[in-house]
């Protein structure tokens with residue numbers, strides 16, 4: 141077992157730290173939070189540095205790097221803010237990775253080069269107003285008609301909604317009931333009958349586009365079929381790559397909150413001495429470090445063991461669920477250490493706390509992950525319906 145980053149990985153992390161200083165990412169994070177505008181100018185910058193499509197296949201312009209490298213890059217960038225890490229997340233562990241793994245030759249040639257240059261971005265559209273955790277109840281439906289599928293339905297909370305060029309739409313086919321009827325199609329922005337709802341206003345992750353997708357008799361060519369019904373499990377297996385990226389976001393936010401709190405505790409005085417001299421503060425800082433490091437080990441293990449392939453469902457689920465809980469606890473403790481100033485938007489801690497809350501819902505809730513973990517431990521699938 142080796143717990144040390146390779147020379148190449150250390151260089152990647154150092155490059156991102158330097159980039160953050162040079163491009164003033166701390167100030168950018170504050171601005172994005174205030175203006176709610178996604179930092180589009182980062183796309184060409186990241187593309188030039190090889191930070192887009194890090195894990196995608198090299199034959200289509202991807203970086204061909206192992207998942208752990210993308211996790212390291214996302215963690216480092218998320219220390220500034222998840223919005224600053226978002227383009228790397230989207231292009232390296234997001235739905236485009238499912239195209240890389242499951243797509244046809246034509247789909248890969250069409251989408252991957254664009255994802256690596258920042259021209260295209262791909263969103264995953266699973267959730268529906270009446271089907272979130274209970275995804276297999278989804279009612280969007282694609283009916284076969286000659287060379288097309290005719291898609292109808294509504295998706296909600298879709299990250300990248302309105303901004304992404306392509307959408308992996310999880311849909312039922314020909315009204316077939318149950319998970320066996322679910323497959324996946326690529327919908328393209330601009331297709332007739334495909335429109336967007338109003339942008340969500342979330343408590344955190346300001347600047348991240350998110351909205352409903354509305355499909356009204358959208359004709360999707362058969363060549364846009366990613367996975368036919370009956371292969372739902374294969375589709376969901378690719379999602380664990382994204383779950384490692386979600387957990388890496390948590391590591392970044394928590395790492396930054398810990399560092400801010402540590403610095404603040406050394407500078408802020410009360411009763412005539414720095415508050416870091418009080419044992420109650422020391423215990424909070426130590427708890428934060430313990431939890432962050434435990435999460436980091438889980439996330440790195442899941443990513444490292446995946447190599448260039450799919451992570452183990454068990455390891456990725458443990459990593460995501462633990463990191464999702466950890467980041468809320470760590471940012472909460474950081475706010476306490478900051479006292480009244482932690483609650484003020486003059487300091488970054490309240491933003492980190494708001495951003496922290498998203499990850500335990502996005503990508504599958506903590507509760508659903510724990511149900512999956514328990515299922516693996518007991519060696520049986522717990523039926524949630526009966």
Ligand SMILES: Cc1cc2nc3c(=O)[nH]c(=O)nc-3n(C[C@H](O)[C@H](O)[C@H](O)COP(=O)(O)OP(=O)(O)OC[C@H]3O[C@@H](n4cnc5c(N)ncnc54)[C@H](O)[C@@H]3O)c2cc1C
Pocket residue numbers: 263264265266267271272273274296297298299300345498501502503504505506507508511524
């Ligand atoms: C920031 C953000 C980004 C997102 N991005 C996307 C995206 O890009 N694409 C996409 O498709 N979706 C996206 N989502 C949606 C997300 O995947 C869903 O919100 C999530 O799966 C939960 O579904 P729901 O909101 O319908 O909650 P519900 O499924 O209604 O759950 C409500 C609560 O009940 C709990 N619960 C439900 N069933 C059980 C059970 N059997 N046992 C125990 N507890 C249970 C849940 O854990 C949760 O706490 C995003 C959400 C957020 C907040």
